[in-house]
Amino acid sequence: RKEVEQDPGPFNVPEGATVAFNCTYSNSASQSFFWYRQDCRKEPKLLMSVYSSGNEDGRFTAQLNRASQYISLLIRDSKLSDSATYLCHRESGGSYIPTFGRGTSLIVHP
Amino acid sequence: NAGVTQTPKFQVLKTGQSMTLQCAQDMNHNSMYWYRQDPGMGLRLIYYSASEGTTDKGEVPNGYNVSRLNKREFSLRLESAAPSQTSVYFCASSAPGQTNTEAFFGQGTRLTVV
Numbered sequence: 003r004k005e006v007e008q009d010p011g012p013f014n015v016p017e018g019a020t021v022a023f024n025c026t027y028s029n030s031a032s033q034s035f036f037w038y039r040q041d042c043r044k045e046p047k048l049l050m051s052v053y054s055s056g057n058e059d060g061r062f063t064a065q066l067n068r069a070s071q072y073i074s075l076l077i078r079d080s081k082l083s084d085s086a087t088y089l090c091h092r093e094s095g096g097s098y099i100p101t102f103g104r105g106t107s108l109i110v111h112p
Numbered sequence: 113n114a115g116v117t118q119t120p121k122f123q124v125l126k127t128g129q130s131m132t133l134q135c136a137q138d139m140n141h142n143s144m145y146w147y148r149q150d151p152g153m154g155l156r157l158i159y160y161s162a163s164e165g166t167t168d169k170g171e172v173p174n175g176y177n178v179s180r181l182n183k184r185e186f187s188l189r190l191e192s193a194a195p196s197q198t199s200v201y202f203c204a205s206s207a208p209g210q211t212n213t214e215a216f217f218g219q220g221t222r223l224t225v226v
Contacts, residue, residue, distance in 0.1 A: 010152070034213050045202055045217035046155070089155070093206070093213045099170070100145070100206060100215050104154030 005029050006092050008103035015110055019080045023106045025090030026072045034093040035073045037064055039086045040105065046089055049075075080110045114138050118203050118218030125193040125225045133188040133221050135203030143206050144186035145170075145215070146178060148199040155202065161186055162208075193225045 007026045015021050027035075035052035050057055052064040052073045063076040073090055087105040116137045125131055137144065142163045147155040157170030161180040175197060177189045186205075190197060203218040 036214050043200075043220075045220050046215075047217070048214045051214070091215065093208060093215075099157065099160060100204075100208075102147075102155045104152070 005101045006090055006103040008090055008106050010104055010106060012107035012109050015080055015108070017080060017082060017110055017112055019110075020076065020078045021080055021108065022074055022076045023088055023090075023108075024072050024074050025103050025106075027090075027092050027101075028071065029092065029101075035064075035066055036091040036093070037062075037073075037075050038089040038091055038102075040089055041086050046102075049088070077108075080108075082110050082112065084108060085110045116203055116205055116216050116218040118201075118221055120221060121219060122222050123224070125190075125223065127194060127225060129193050130189065130191050131193065131223075132190075133201055133203070133223075134185070135187065135218055136185045137203075137205040137216070138184065139205060139207075139216065140183070141205035141207045141216075142183070143208055144180065145204045145206075146176070146186070146188045147202045147204065148172065148197075149202060149220075150199050158188065158201075193223075195225045197223065198225045199223060 037049040038046040039049045040046040052066045057064045061078045065074045089105045090103040092101045119134045145160045146158040156172045159178040161167045164183045179187045201221045204215045206215040
């Protein structure tokens, strides 16, 4: 079982919709989590960090639930430009190996 | 503000040929990584280097070798390319244990082995 699991989707939503992705992890010692965005044929780029207290950046909200071992990304008022693949990333303080989920594809249509 | 630089961006090889992918970072990161990304498979770790002078196998190391030349540079070598190595390769770096531990990626190398 992969240490970080994501639903690959695709999530196909209309403009203006609210959409949420989850990412489950199996290593309870995991310390830091991030969401990355990857556009087609481009490299992944950091979208936002995930904190236990939650993290909000405009239309994007990231949450960490340590008890249930998952992180989430909520996108409100979806835009066409939000269409991309979203990768979750686990960084363990005791390990030098960052682990990525396989990514969730989001398609926002008019 | 270069970040992580990878070369080449595109490459076509014949089966059996060899090549080296170059990667350099200017963020003074200790850790560097090589990933391959195939459709539906996500990012799979090939090799990583936790610090200068050390390298370790990742999830899919067969058919590859790496060299951590110095703190800045981490190269990936294909000694005898096979069609199964057709993929997009990403180099990344990070500073685990620091305040900001996110990974930074190069722009990728699109490799086709025919």
